[in-house]
């Protein structure tokens with residue numbers, strides 16, 4: 280077995296993960312449709328199961344890729360004997376990595392977090408009076424109800440793919456903010472949140488979460504839901 284085969288298989292698996300991510304976004308979208316049309320609890324449960332299955336698959340691929348990368352890196356350094364035991368060593372390392380996770384950890388998958396948050400926001404929006412007791416409601420409702428806030432502070436035009444900064448709760452268009460972060464980081468500088476008066480001086484890609492609810496509101500307003 281040659282290590283170049285391993286590398287191309289790993290790239291294929293990583294491409295798979297992109298599709299899994301897209302699938303998870305679609306599940307979120309369907310779930311939001313269901314909330315709006317007051318779909319059955321049974322269907323909601325199925326969707327939740329689907330997104331958790333996707334998260335599990337995504338995690339398994341992560342573990343597998345990591346195990347293979349670690350073992351092949353070691354093998355490169357100790358050629359050629361190590362090549363004969365690659366498979367069993369990958370299996371061993373994989374078992375170790377997966378053993379470190381519990382099912383409850385799936386709830387921490389970024390897309391599962393965003394799924395749960397989107398549903399919560401959508402339910403609040405559908406039934407604001409019942410939501411008075413819920414935490415962090417007021418701010419979200421205020422932000423989402425004002426059309427002004429559909430405008431990206433970077434591009435000054437209506438957002439297409441809004442993302443929310445977990446640190447300061449400001450929103451930007453996905454492509455614009457990523458381009459700015461990359462540009463600043465390539466000059467080894469931090470990217471400051473562009474919203475006037477915001478004290479967040481270091482916006483990182485890892486602080487950004489998809490805002491599926493706002494995305495749908497924008498699409499609905501435009502009449503271009505796809």
Ligand SMILES: [Zn+2]
Pocket residue numbers: 444447448449472473474477478479
């Ligand atoms: Zn900010």
